[in-house]
Amino acid sequence: MITHHTILGVATILYLALFFLHVLYFATKKKGIVRAAWYCLYATLVIQTAGIGMRWVESYRLGIGHVPLSNYYESLIFFSWSISVLVVIMKRRLAYPAITFAAAVISLVLMAYASLAPGVDKGIQPLIPALQSNWLHVHVITCFIAYAAFAVSFICGGLFFFGSGRVVPPADTLDDINYRSIIIGFSMLTSGILTGAVWAHYAWGSYWSWDPKETWSLITWIVYALVLHLRMTGGWRGRKTAILSIIGFASVVMTYFGVNFLLAGLHSYAT
Amino acid sequence: MTATRSNNGKKSEPAARSGPIFRFLTSVRLAIVALSLIAATSVLGSVIKQGGTEEEYLALYPEKTYHFIKLFGLDDAYHSPWFYFLLGVFALNLVLCTLQRIKRLAREKGAGKKGIPDVRAVAAGGSGFTVPADRREEIFRRLGGSYRKKAISDTVILYEKGSLSRYGVIIIHTSVLLVLLGGLMGLLGGQKGFIVLHAGEETNSAMSRSPSQPAIRLDFTVRCKDFRVSFYPGGEPKEYASDIEITDAAGKVVKEGRIRVNEPLSYGGMRLYQSTYGMSNLFTFIVDGKRIVLGEQEVASAGKAPFMVARYAAEVHNFGPGVMVAYMDGQEPKTIWFLSKVEKMKTHMIEGSRVTLEKIDGKYYTGLEVARDPGVPVVLTGFGFMLLGLYITFFTFHRRIYVVDEGDRIIVAGTAPRNREGFLEELKKLAEGLA
DSSP: OOOHHHHHHHHHHHHHHHHHHHHHHHHHOOHHHHHHHHHHHHHHHHHHHHHHHHHHHHHHHTTOOOOSOSSHHHHHHHHHHHHHHHHHHTHHHHOOHHHHHHHHHHHHHHHHHHHHOTTSOOSOOOOOGGGOSTHHHHHHHHHHHHHHHHHHHHHHHHHGGGOOSSSSOOHHHHHHHHHHHHHHHHHHHHHHHHHHHHHHHHHTSOSOOOOHHHHHHHHHHHHHHHHHHHHHTTOOOHHHHHHHHHHHHHHHHIIIIIHHHHOOOTTGGGO | OHHHHHHTTTTTOOHHHHSHHHHHHHOHHHHHHHHHHHHHHHHHHHHSOOSOOHHHHHHHSOHHHHHHHHHTTGGGGGGSHHHHHHHHHHHHHHHHHHHHHHHHHHHHHHHHHHOOOOHHHHHHTTSEEEEEGGGHHHHHHHHHTTSEEEEOSSSEEEEEEOGGGGGHHHHHHHHHHHHHHHHHHHHHHOEEEEEEEETTOEEEEEEESSTTSOOEEEEEEEEEEEEEEEEOTTSOEEEEEEEEEEEOTTSOEEEEEEEETTBOEEETTEEEEEEEEEEEEEEEEEETTEEEEEOTTOEEOSSSSOEEEEEEESOSTTSOOEEEEEEEETTEEEEEEEETTOGGGSEEEETTEEEEEEEEEEEEEEEEEEEEOTTHHHHHHHHHHHHHHHHHHHSOOOEEEEEEEOSSEEEEEEEOSSOHHHHHHHHHHHHTTTO
16 A cells, blocks of 8 residues: 555655766766756655655544654654755755755755664654644744755855855855855744744743753854854855854754754653 | 933043943944853753752762862753853843944934935946836836835935835844843743642642742642543543632632643633643541541541551552551651551551551542743743844845936936845846836
């Protein structure tokens, strides 16, 4: 029987195809391959969306229906989906093979990790009472759009050190995309933290409890606030911004993965 | 005093105002240092165990490290004097920065009214275009939609859009201050406690989170009428809820309701949250013919001498569940086991009273969090302003477009201090098909 696992498996394979299409382009520099890669990305996104939708439907068949945004596995899938959605939305600005390649690699790694890692429970679990809230959706969605935008910013920061060429966009362009990603990410992270705080106010009796995930999201928020201030008032551009966006993403990785494995706290649903 | 200061005029500002210390306090540099240190302290706070006992720390760290942690208050990093100092410096910096920004903006606004840029030069610089005079109506039509129009002279009209975006940063900074203020209000006027109740029980006090602090007296009584928990087939809790009744000092029921996770109940500024639940044992004894129900560690004073439920064991030497009771035999403390499944061990004489263990019941209790936080409305207002501020700062931008009628041709040109790139695209769209 075809389940959502099958569909998401197909999506993972398509991400792999996307990876090879880019490699092929880097080797041959044929324009047509780039176009094919974009169609491949669209197809991947459609399939992945269908997979997420099917998981949603299947959860209702199990009698424990809920939006698939509630555990670690579902968050990994949604993270990779968010990156691809953001790439498609920002296509006009970031249509450079180096950027789409890096985004595809991150999505592929997330999908592969989600489906292959033995520590990741792939089953559909019922929602524990604390998660039974409409704040769940808006909180998780805003946070992961933020993470996806910061991933794009990280890509631009990283590519800065590869030197511009035929595949890597010029430094100014990278800087521009980087900045745009950071303002999207920062706004979304703020929304994520605020919706989380409002939710915590209703669920835990306190809008802020210095739980490790909360604390690390604040640290991430401060890092990007610093990036923006250094840019606006200190005129930091280019190399400095690139380094900062890598540091910022390290903080995102700590917030998302590190906290789950290294620090115990209230947010333990996501492990 | 303030009035005289502002009357002094802009030129003769007091020396302290522009002195090096004042400049340092208003600088972005200080904001960056303060924020970095706040972040660094938060990192330490998230890595080092918070709020543990001395034994717990000594089990985790060497003694020297423990003394270091204690010295800098890193065992409660987010409430350490050091952290409050950083937040204070940051808040002061933010207040001064924001005031300066408002002042500067007011000055710019005054200047903006007088100075019209050399529109022809602006157009020549790339941010403008020229159209023939007969397309006048079309240009006005295109600009008429979403721009604010202001006639400057007979031949020059100013079109403006996104002027609010200049206030975005001020709104964000003010919102951060509001959140900090709300946090401070919660810190000073807030209360937090915990209540444990079995169905049918009531209380008018709540335990403090830390055992060293006294219990919180409530000015009302909380009664748990019922507690229910349901499970998924896999065994995970699906829902748990307490039916609560609140009575005031006069004994009148003033509030009733069901508290679920995510659905608190509030009364008189106090909120009650469904936090946890659990199961504990209740022991029914018959003391000299009188029936009493005791929880663990509870003392019965019904008989001739008081006794206490000291310990419960689910299995006592394969004889089934039992409970150890402690009492004083003169000056000497003694213990005795009651076993609910062994007839001979059900009844004992304690200091001349006949005590029988009738039954042991497992019973759910509900764990309610009670909290009062007067800062919440301020914090929530801050959140609202923060989102508004972010939106208008990052996703709108201010631009001025001047339309100069030179008789035979119309010059359309403008400026956008931020997002020049976006502005040029906008101009291109405006000029489409007109040149």
